[in-house]
Amino acid sequence: MNVLLLSMPDSFEHMPTVGIRMPNGALTSLAGNVDPHHKIAVADLILVQRRVRETVEKLVRKLNPDMVGLSVMTFQRKTAKKIIDLVRSLRPGIQVVVGGYDPSLAVDAYTDNSSGVVDFIVRGEGEITFRELLRAHEAGCDYEHITGLSYRRGDHFYHNPDRPVNGLEGEELRLPHRDARVLRGYTLLGRRVDVIETSRGCTFDCSFCSIIEMRGRNFHTYTFDRVLADIRDACAHGARAIFIVDDNITLNVQRFEALCRAIIDAGLNKIDYTVQAMTSAIANHGDTLAPLMRQAGFRYVFLGIENILENDLEFLRASSKNAERQGGRRTGNATLKAIDYLHRNRMYVVGGLIVGNPDDTSESVQMNLEFARRYVDWPYIQHPTPYPRTPMTKDFRDRGLIISEQLEEYDGTTAVVRSEYLSAEDIEFMRWRAERWMKTRHMPAALFHSPLFVLRHAGKMFAHTFRGSSLKSFLGLEDEHTVFERYRAIRRAERAYL
Numbered sequence: 160m161n162v163l164l165l166s167m168p169d170s171f172e173h174m175p176t177v178g179i180r181m182p183n184g185a186l187t188s189l190a191g192n193v194d195p196h197h198k199i200a201v202a203d204l205i206l207v208q209r210r211v212r213e214t215v216e217k218l219v220r221k222l223n224p225d226m227v228g229l230s231v232m233t234f235q236r237k238t239a240k241k242i243i244d245l246v247r248s249l250r251p252g253i254q255v256v257v258g259g260y261d262p263s264l265a266v267d268a269y270t271d272n273s274s275g276v277v278d279f280i281v282r283g284e285g286e287i288t289f290r291e292l293l294r295a296h297e298a299g300c301d302y303e304h305i306t307g308l309s310y311r312r313g314d315h316f317y318h319n320p321d322r323p324v325n326g327l328e329g330e331e332l333r334l335p336h337r338d339a340r341v342l343r344g345y346t347l348l349g350r351r352v353d354v355i356e357t358s359r360g361c362t363f364d365c366s367f368c369s370i371i372e373m374r375g376r377n378f379h380t381y382t383f384d385r386v387l388a389d390i391r392d393a394c395a396h397g398a399r400a401i402f403i404v405d406d407n408i409t410l411n412v413q414r415f416e417a418l419c420r421a422i423i424d425a426g427l428n429k430i431d432y433t434v435q436a437m438t439s440a441i442a443n444h445g446d447t448l449a450p451l452m453r454q455a456g457f458r459y460v461f462l463g464i465e466n467i468l469e470n471d472l473e474f475l476r477a478s479s480k481n482a483e484r485q486g487g488r489r490t491g492n493a494t495l496k497a498i499d500y501l502h503r504n505r506m507y508v509v510g511g512l513i514v515g516n517p518d519d520t521s522e523s524v525q526m527n528l529e530f531a532r533r534y535v536d537w538p539y540i541q542h543p544t545p546y547p548r549t550p551m552t553k554d555f556r557d558r559g560l561i562i563s564e565q566l567e568e569y570d571g572t573t574a575v576v577r578s579e580y581l582s583a584e585d586i587e588f589m590r591w592r593a594e595r596w597m598k599t600r601h602m603p604a605a606l607f608h609s610p611l612f613v614l615r616h617a618g619k620m621f622a623h624t625f626r627g628s629s630l631k632s633f634l635g636l637e638d639e640h641t642v643f644e645r646y647r648a649i650r651r652a653e654r655a656y657l
């Protein structure tokens with residue numbers, strides 16, 4: 160069969176496409192795990208944000224797919240439906256399958272016929288389900304036995320039982336098939352970037368995170384041989400920067416340290432690695448872990464700080480993953496110690512913070528912003544966003560604090576919930592105003608590391624960070640709220656990808 164797999168073009172404020180365009184790891188993993196006679200093409204539409212319609216039309220005409228698969232996050236749902244309509248208008252008989260977080264957690268949104276009719280929904284982990292779906296389709300459409308699959312018969316949708324999560328240790332999941340990619344232009348500040356996985360899952364249960372509903376509380380790991388083979392394959396495809404997309408690699412610190420050693424021993428430490436980490440793991444094991452990470456090539460560490468105030472951490476259910484411990488006892492918050500370890504080992508902190516929680520006041524938001532200004536190298540500040548089936552969504556709904564049901568706004572940098580004391584707009588304004596200037600401070604470090612790219616694109620990067628601003632606003636002749644409104648209008652317009 161000919162299959163076209165698409166990731167959505169929608170991006171959010173912290174992913175300016177001039178500096179960051181990352182591949183979607185799910186699609187190449189699916190492509191690597193179907194039977195070899197299928198012809199699979201993977202297109203990350205983030206690479207063609209301004210040419211989505213033309214690109215999809217071109218690909219459908221050229222590849223004649225029998226099936227199209229879309230990977231969808233919640234804020235991309237509207238775009239996904241438009242793309243499905245487009246594909247169906249081009250090839251009416253085509254089969255449409257959706258997967259990823261949104262179809263898995265909001266199944267009902269894909270089973271009605273209102274727009275974009277879907278034939279199959281792959282819920283949860285996709286590789287084996289998708290492989291079996293293609294087999295069943297070729298063999299005459301008996302889908303009943305495929306766990307993790309929902310399928311349409313006429314106007315009715317059937318939902319098979321869930322598929323248990325994959326243990327990963329065996330040989331069942333093959334490496335991603337990177338040659339299936341048909342678009343070019345992946346970059347992390349000028350370096351070709353790729354994504355790899357070393358593990359899946361997490362045993363914490365932060366209230367804002369979709370992972371627990373998606374796959375339960377568990378942690379499974381790939382063997383180091385497989386991880387190193389994956390890194391080598393990414394390098395062979397040109398990668399000079401790698402984002403490790405594990406949900407929580409720092410759950411097993413001993414394993415992470417051993418992995419760093421394996422990367423060093425294999426000579427794969429000339430690559431710039433980025434990883435997500437818990438503050439507690441770095442703070443409690445930083446003496447050994449941080450130097451090893453540095454030696455292995457880690458450059459950016461996305462720290463899930465979430466919030467610096469204990470009240471907010473409790474609401475986010477993120478206190479224990481941010482706890483410093485001594486002799487098994489909790490002794491305080493781990494954030495500053497973690498940041499210190501990373502800085503002393505010459506790594507940069509991407510500071511993940513969430514502001515605009517139900518009890519937030521102007522002061523509590525400002526305290527977090529001030530913290531980011533002082534301590535983090537690149538702010539990644541978001542607003543709590545009520546994604547399907549997270550515990551946080553229920554809390555916000557019960558308290559009547561959700562002010563927007565426009566899912567395309569659920570991108571994390573648009574405030575769609577208010578607090579008891581602040582409007583959503585005020586919360587977003589505070590974050591927006593503070594964050595722009597924080598981002599400029601990383602420019603010298605980026606210039607030193609990637610001089611050619613930064614010199615060539617500094618203007619565009621600056622323009623992206625300050626979009627909405629004008630000469631008048633820089634001269635202080637224009638009210639900041641006017642600039643903010645212009646920025647919001649730009650974002651609104653941007654969301655119409657086709």
Ligand code: B12
Pocket residue numbers: 164168169170171174181182183184185186188189228229230231232233234256257258259260261264281283284285286289354356367368369370402403404405406546547569570571
């Ligand atoms: C890595 C990651 C990123 C990277 C993206 C790198 C990349 N391009 O892939 C970065 C940091 C840039 C990022 C950004 C964002 N992310 Co993110 N991210 C993740 C993370 C940690 C891992 C995703 C991953 O690659 N997993 C590995 C792959 C193999 O697994 P997978 O994606 O689940 O795919 C499997 C199945 O879902 C399924 N599947 C997926 N697609 C398809 C398609 C088909 C056709 C089929 C059959 C199956 C299928 O099969 C796959 C293989 O088993 C998750 C989860 C988490 N714990 O936080 C969040 C997560 C996906 N991100 C999320 C969000 C919201 C965002 C942001 C909007 C804001 C944010 N919170 O940071 C931005 C938007 C990005 C953008 N486009 O602008 C949410 C999505 C929630 C939702 N309900 O939509 C998650 C779940 C985190 C959360 N908040 O809970 N993210």
Ligand code: SF4
Pocket residue numbers: 360361362363364365368369370371406407437463480
């Ligand atoms: S520690 Fe990270 S991956 Fe685990 S539940 Fe919390 S936010 Fe999700």
